Every structure is written in structure tokens, then in C-alpha cells.
Amino acid sequence: MSADTKRAAAPEPNYITANYGIKSWLLTTDHKRIGLLYLISISVFFFIGGAFAVLIRMELLTPEGDLVDSETYNKLFTQHGLIMIFFFLVPSIPAVLGNFLLPIMLGAKDLAFPRINLLSWYVYTVGGLVTLYATATGGVDTGWTFYTPYSSTYANTQVMYTAVGVFITGFSSILTGLNFIVTTHKMRAPGLTWFRLPLFVWAQYATSLIMVLGTPVLAITILLVALERGLGIGIFDPKLGGDPLLFQHLFWFYSHPAVYIMILPGMGVISEVISCFARKRVFGYGFIAFSSLAIAVLGFLVWGHHMFTSGQSVYAGLVFSFLTMVVAIPSAVKVFNWIATLYKGSISFETPMLYALGFIGLFTIGGLTGIFLGTLALDVHVHDTYFVVAHFHYVMVGGMVMAYLAGIHFWWPKITGRMYPETIAKFAAVVIFIGFNLTFFPQFLLGYVGMPRRYHAYPEEFQVLNVMSTAGASILGIGYLIPMGYLVWSLWWGKVAAANPWRAKGLEWEVPSPPPTFNFDQTPVVTEEAYAYAADDSFVETEAAKPPTYPSDPKVGADS
Amino acid sequence: MSHHPALAHHFEDLEQQHESATLGMWAFLITEVMFFGGLFTAYAVYRWRYPEAWLEGSHELDIGLGALNTAILIGSSLTVVLSIHAAQRGESRKIVRWLLATIGLGLAFLVVKAIEYSHKFHVGHVPGPNFASGDFVHTETQLYFGLYFAMTGMHAVHMVIGIGLFAVLLGMAMRRRFTPEHHSWLEMCGLYWHFVDIVWIFLFPLLYLLGRNQ
Numbered sequence: 041m042s043a044d045t046k047r048a049a050a051p052e053p054n055y056i057t058a059n060y061g062i063k064s065w066l067l068t069t070d071h072k073r074i075g076l077l078y079l080i081s082i083s084v085f086f087f088i089g090g091a092f093a094v095l096i097r098m099e100l101l102t103p104e105g106d107l108v109d110s111e112t113y114n115k116l117f118t119q120h121g122l123i124m125i126f127f128f129l130v131p132s133i134p135a136v137l138g139n140f141l142l143p144i145m146l147g148a149k150d151l152a153f154p155r156i157n158l159l160s161w162y163v164y165t166v167g168g169l170v171t172l173y174a175t176a177t178g179g180v181d182t183g184w185t186f187y188t189p190y191s192s193t194y195a196n197t198q199v200m201y202t203a204v205g206v207f208i209t210g211f212s213s214i215l216t217g218l219n220f221i222v223t224t225h226k227m228r229a230p231g232l233t234w235f236r237l238p239l240f241v242w243a244q245y246a247t248s249l250i251m252v253l254g255t256p257v258l259a260i261t262i263l264l265v266a267l268e269r270g271l272g273i274g275i276f277d278p279k280l281g282g283d284p285l286l287f288q289h290l291f292w293f294y295s296h297p298a299v300y301i302m303i304l305p306g307m308g309v310i311s312e313v314i315s316c317f318a319r320k321r322v323f324g325y326g327f328i329a330f331s332s333l334a335i336a337v338l339g340f341l342v343w344g345h346h347m348f349t350s351g352q353s354v355y356a357g358l359v360f361s362f363l364t365m366v367v368a369i370p371s372a373v374k375v376f377n378w379i380a381t382l383y384k385g386s387i388s389f390e391t392p393m394l395y396a397l398g399f400i401g402l403f404t405i406g407g408l409t410g411i412f413l414g415t416l417a418l419d420v421h422v423h424d425t426y427f428v429v430a431h432f433h434y435v436m437v438g439g440m441v442m443a444y445l446a447g448i449h450f451w452w453p454k455i456t457g458r459m460y461p462e463t464i465a466k467f468a469a470v471v472i473f474i475g476f477n478l479t480f481f482p483q484f485l486l487g488y489v490g491m492p493r494r495y496h497a498y499p500e501e502f503q504v505l506n507v508m509s510t511a512g513a514s515i516l517g518i519g520y521l522i523p524m525g526y527l528v529w530s531l532w533w534g535k536v537a538a539a540n541p542w543r544a545k546g547l548e549w550e551v552p553s554p555p556p557t558f559n560f561d562q563t564p565v566v567t568e569e570a571y572a573y574a575a576d577d578s579f580v581e582t583e584a585a586k587p588p589t590y591p592s593d594p595k596v597g598a599d600s
Numbered sequence: 601m602s603h604h605p606a607l608a609h610h611f612e613d614l615e616q617q618h619e620s621a622t623l624g625m626w627a628f629l630i631t632e633v634m635f636f637g638g639l640f641t642a643y644a645v646y647r648w649r650y651p652e653a654w655l656e657g658s659h660e661l662d663i664g665l666g667a668l669n670t671a672i673l674i675g676s677s678l679t680v681v682l683s684i685h686a687a688q689r690g691e692s693r694k695i696v697r698w699l700l701a702t703i704g705l706g707l708a709f710l711v712v713k714a715i716e717y718s719h720k721f722h723v724g725h726v727p728g729p730n731f732a733s734g735d736f737v738h739t740e741t742q743l744y745f746g747l748y749f750a751m752t753g754m755h756a757v758h759m760v761i762g763i764g765l766f767a768v769l770l771g772m773a774m775r776r777r778f779t780p781e782h783h784s785w786l787e788m789c790g791l792y793w794h795f796v797d798i799v800w801i802f803l804f805p806l807l808y809l810l811g812r813n814q
């Protein structure tokens with residue numbers, strides 16, 4: 041009896057306090073801890089990739105190439121792209137939030153293959169270190185696209201190590217994807233049917249399909265480049281009759297769908313956040329769920345829109361242009377449904393909601409300009425200009441990074457057991473929004489009037505817009521540092537978070553913050569649809585949302 | 601509640617665990633299909649574009665050794681199935697025996713492949729700066745050999761991984777870790793091995809046989 045009361049008096053250990061020491065983290069198979077390992081590593085890569093962006097924007101402040109020479113500049117934008125795409129954007133939401141949340145949202149104790157999950161983090165880290173080694177020993181200048189024959193024959197930079205690094209890291213995506221697919225199929229709690237799944241899970245599932253189907257093609261493509269460069273086995277070598285366009289086909293067969301690897305998980309976050317802060321069930325649940333799958337499938341059919349000017353046949357170009365229009369439909373379906381969800385909702389503007397609304401606006405601009413680019417005739421005009429650069433940054437930074445920040449803030453109380461400081465967080469969200477638009481909107485204009493991408497010097501008439509862009513980038517950079525600061529601060533001094541501070545729906549909000557190691561004491565039974573928000577439910581703090589109090593009087597806790 | 605020793609903590613029961621492993625393996629094999637798919641695409645594109653060079657190249661391969669290796673691999677798939685069959689009936693000794701046979705056949709395949717490779721090295725039919733292009737009318741024949749080495753080389757890498765897996769399984773079998781109700785590992789590695797076999801079943805006709813009657 042006395043032993044029992046003692047145990048009840050102390051707070052139950054959660055996944056963080058369950059055991060201590062560096063080994064308990066590096067050898068963990070707990071999906072939540074692995075999510076945190078990923079959070080730390082991808083944050084490091086985000087700031088390394090960001091540092092390259094800073095150098096790029098500084099060089100472009102003036103028309104002359106005065107800060108770096110053209111060869112260094114080629115390396116800067118290549119490293120920026122490589123690190124941001126393969127080491128931040130691709131793993132960001134799946135590997136951090138997906139890892140942490142997917143099993144809990146499914147009512148499971150862990151992912152299906154916990155050791156493979158840990159392996160994926162090591163694979164990612166090794167790939168990252170190899171790439172950083174290549175960066176530190178001279179870097180690579182091929183552009184993140186590794187186009188042959190430049191990459192296979194002519195480039196005198198660290199192509200080999202970089203290729204190996206990206207090749208290795210690809211396997212971490214594959215392993216994560218496999219784990220998510222199997223877990224979603226086989227480990228849903230009783231009563232949790234496919235159409236009761238949170239839309240976040242649908243998005244992760246669709247993303248996993250792309251990872252599993254696309255990434256191996258990137259792997260073999262990069263391997264063939266490495267064989268050509270290292271051993272002289274010239275599969276793409278025009279001297280032997282090889283076709284560099286074949287490389288482009290194989291590369292974009294992965295790399296267009298990879299765009300959806302980067303954006304789909306973000307869309308999943310947005311569905312959760314919008315629904316919670318509008319206190320309404322997501323409008324058109326089925327449409328949003330199936331649009332994720334439609335994107336995953338159709339995304340594999342449009343790669344040729346990257347090759348309109350490459351000499352691929354005009355008829356192929358027409359078909360790819362048409363299919364590109366088609367793939368925009370499911371994304372538009374999502375946007376319409378989110379807006380319909382907001383309609384007549386009891387909206388409150390907490391930080392995650394600010395990011396989510398930012399996402400909808402910026403992603404819409406990014407998506408629509410993507411349709412401009414998918415239009416065969418217009419693309420020939422703006423191909424390889426800053427219009428393209430602005431377009432994909434609206435989708436990737438305006439879309440994905442906003443969604444990532446929305447998700448990090450939304451689930452921060454669950455992950456850490458602490459609240460972030462709301463006022464400064466809102467301020468940072470506004471700074472990021474302003475900084476982002478000031479950075480990238482001028483680039484649409486620059487591209488439209490003909491400034492080509494990937495040059496370190498430019499004619500003087502482009503300077504005003506470039507100065508605006510660099511100014512915006514400075515604001516954006518500061519904007520990203522603020523959350524870094526207060527999120528770390530909150531770990532020690534943030535308000536203790538309740539199990540469900542947003543009064544949100546979903547299994548993850550029914551377990552303590554932070555959750556115990558095995559998530560659930562007993563497998564939950566799901567009896568309702570996702571997002572079952574009551575009609576008159578408004579966002580006010582109630583008893584349920586208050587932090588738990590641990591009884592100091594042993595008698596009180598004895599029977600709990 | 602007593603747990604089966606093979607049941608991992610996060611699964612409800614052995615059935616769920618087994619189904620998860622099976623689905624995971626099949627999904628993994630799909631990634632393998634996509635991986636080799638890239639190579640087969642390159643093969644298809646170039647074969648369609650340079651049929652004469654392909655004829656020239658394929659005439660250099662030794663059909664006898666290729667056929668021998670095909671037979672060896674089909675045999676090894678049989679021995680894997682027999683080892684699983686033995687596990688289902690709880691015959692531990694037989695599991696060990698059939699796994700040893702599988703490993704032996706896998707190694708035999710690699711030896712034959714090494715003989716073929718070394719012959720190519722000898723006569724200078726390995727792509728690269730030392731390629732004996734004087735032996736061939738068409739420059740694109742080097743492309744054929746590039747794909748030959750890339751495809752059979754990737755296949756051989758998969759063979760090596762498979763043999764390694766079976767060596768681990770052999771250790772488990774000797775410690776009697778497989779029971780009639782629980783031998784998922786054996787089944788999963790078996791699936792992988794069959795897949796590697798099937799890749800060869802495609803490689804053999806595509807590289808060795810097509811067009812040889814001309």
C-alpha cells in the first residue's frame with residue numbers, strides 16, 4: 041500500500057524522463073525520441089542551408105560580382121539547394137512530426153519497425169556527414185540537379201562525395217516511408233477506420249507512397265552518374281551514344297514527385313490546425329483525403345514539364361503541360377476545402393493558425409505561378425529565370441516551412457510538455473510573413489523582366505528589386521532566429537502544458553504531455569469521426585485545458 | 601498475460617506482427633522494382649535506339665555460363681522454400697541443411713559470375729578508358745557493356761546481401777530460434793531471395809539471349 045501511494049504521488053515518467061544519458065537517446069527505439077533526434081539534426085541543416093542563402097543574397101546586393109567569384113557562387117547556390125531539399129525539406133515534417141505523431145494518432149505504441157526507424161536516422165546522419173564533408177572540402181557546383189554530362193565528366197568539384205551523401209540519405213526516406221505505410225495499414229486502434237483517420241495521417245501515407253516509389257529511382261540515377269564519373273561506365277555519355285536527356289527523365293521522375301514529398305505533409309498539418317482553430321470539422325474530409333492520394337499518383341506523370349526547353353519532343357511537352365494542369369486540381373480542392381472550413385467557424389488566431397493562414401495564401405500564389413510555368417508557351421519565356429526561383433520558394437518556404445512552423449508550434453506542448461510564449465511567437469510569425477514576401481515577391485518581377493537564375497552578376501536595372509529581396513531576406517533570417525530562441529527558452533521557463541491545451545480532437549491530445557514511452561496504457565477504442573468539434577464549441581480555457589496538478593497529499597493520489 | 605518470446609512489445613499479437621513484417625517486405629520489394637526499373641528503362645531506351653550494337657555485345661556473352669547460373673539460382677529458390685517448409689514442420693536440422701545449401705548455391709553463382717567478369721577484364725570488354733573498342737564495329741557497344749556491368753553488378757550486390765542474411769539466419773537456426781508458429785525472418789528473407797532470382801530471370805534473356813539467333 042505504501043509503495044503504491046508513493047508511486048502515485050510522483051508524476052508518472054514520460055518518454056523524456058523515462059531514462060537518462062546520451063546512450064538512452066542514441067540507442068532509443070522510441071518513435072518520439074527519434075522524432076526529436078531528427079528535429080535537432082534537421083534544424084542544424086536548416087541553418088547551414090540558410091547560411092548559404094545569406095551569402096547568395098549578399099552577393100546579389102550589387103550588380104557587380106564583388107563578394108564572390110562566379111565559381112564560388114555556383115557552389116553557394118548548389119549547396120543551398122542540396123542541403124535545403126535533401127536534408128531539410130524532404131525529412132522535415134515526416135521525420136519529425138510524422139515520427140512523433142503518427143503512432144499516437146493511430147493509437148499504437150510505436151511504429152511497426154522501431155529499430156528500422158532508428159536506422160533511418162543513422163542513415164540520414166551518415167549521408168548528411170558525407171555531404172558536409174564534401175561541402176567542407178570544396179563543395180560542389182553542379183546545381184542540386186546533377187545534370188549530366190557536366191556532373192559526370194566536366195565538373196572539377198566534389199561531385200562524387202555529394203552524390204554518395206545524397207544516395208545514402210535517400211534510404212532514410214525509403215525506410216521512413218515503409219514504416220509509415222505498414223503502421224497505417226496494420227496498427228490502427230480498434231474502431232479507427234480509414235475514414236476516421238486524421239487528415240495528417242492521410243497526408244503522411246500519401247507522402248510515404250511517393251518516398252517508396254520515387255526515391256529508389258533517384259538512387260539508381262545517382263548511382264549511374266557515380267559509375268560514369270568514377271569508373272568510366274558511361275551510361276549517359278554522349279560520346280558513346282549515351283543520352284543526357286535520359287538522365288533528366290530519370291532525375292525528374294523522382295524530383296517532381298519529391299516536390300510533393302515536401303508539400304503534402306505540410307498540407308496534413310494545415311488540415312489539423314485549421315480545423316482546431318476554427319472549431320469545426322474539416323469541410324469535405326473525403327475530398328481532402330483522396331486529393332492526397334491523387335497528388336501522389338498524378339505527381340508521377342508530370343516530370344516532363346522540367347524539360348520543355350531541353351529538346352524533348354513537342355508532343356511530349358504538350359502532354360506534360362496538360363497533365364501539369366491536371367495535377368493542380370487536387371491541390372486546389374484542398375485549398376477550397378480549407379477555406380470552406382473557415383467559413384462560419386469560431387476562428388481564433390493563435391500562432392499555429394497564423395502560420396496556417398499564411399500557408400494558404402502563399403501556397404496559393406506558389407501553386408498558381410506553377411501553372412504559369414507548366415504552360416508550355418509561357419515557360420519558354422520564363423524558363424531559368426527568377427520567376428522559377430520565386431515560384432518554388434513560394435511553395436517550399438512560403439508553403440512547407442510555414443506548415444512546418446505551424447506544426448511545431450501546434451504540437452510543441454505535446455512534444456515538450458511546455459507552452460511556447462504566445463505573444464512573441466505571434467510577432468515572429470508576422471515578421472516571417474513580411475520578410476518572406478519582401479524576399480520573394482520581387483523575384484517574380486525580376487524573372488518576368490528576364491533576370492536569369494544562377495548568375496552572380498546582373499545588369500544595373502535589376503538592382504532595386506534585388507536590394508528589396510536582400511532586405512527581405514534579412515528580415516526573414518531574423519524571423520527564423522526568434523522561434524529558435526523562444527522555443528529553446530520554453531523548455532526551461534515555458535508554462536507547463538496541459539494534456540490538451542488547444543482543446544483539440546485527436547488521440548494525441550488524450551495522452552499526457554509529454555506522452556509516456558508506450559503512449560497508451562491501454563489500447564484506445566475509437567468511437568467517433570475525426571474532428572468531432574461541437575457546433576457551439578469556442579476556444580476558451582476550461583478545466584480540461586489546465587495543467588495537471590500532482591497531489592502532494594498521498595491520500596488523494598492513492599486510488600488514481 | 602504471458603507473452604510469446606518472439607512478440608515485440610508494441611504489437612498486440614503475433615498475427616499482427618507477422619502481417620506487418622510481410623507487408624513491409626512486399627513494400628520493400630516494390631522499392632527494389634523501382635530501383636531496377638531505372639536500369640531496365642535505360643536498357644530499353646538504348647536497345648531500341650542501337651539494336652546492332654546490342655547484337656554485337658550480346659554475342660560476346662557466354663550462354664553456357666549464363667544458363668548454368670540461371671539453373672543455380674532456380675535451385676537456390678527451391679532450397680529456400682524447403683527450409684521454410686522444414687520450419688513449418690519444426691524440423692530444425694533440416695532448416696540448417698537447406699540454408700547451407702542455399703548459401704552454397706548463392707556462392708556458386710557468384711563464382712561463375714566472377715569467371716565471366718574476369719574474362720571480360722582479360723579481353724578488355726570493360727567500359728572505360730581501356731575499352732577494346734577495336735573489337736567492335738559500333739561505338740555504342742561500350743554502352744551495352746556499361747549496362748551489362750551495371751545491371752549484373754547491382755544484381756550481384758543483392759546476392760551478396762542475401763547470402764549475408766542467410767548466414768545470419770543459419771546462426772539463428774543452429775540456436776533453434778525458429779518454431780512452426782514463428783519463423784517470420786526466414787519467410788521475409790525467402791521473399792527477398794525470390795525477388796533477386798526474378799531479377800536474374802529477366803537479366804538472362806535480355807542480356808544473353810535476345811537476338812542470338814541472328
Ligand SMILES: [Cu+2]
Nearest residue numbers: 296343345346
Ligand atoms: Cu515539377
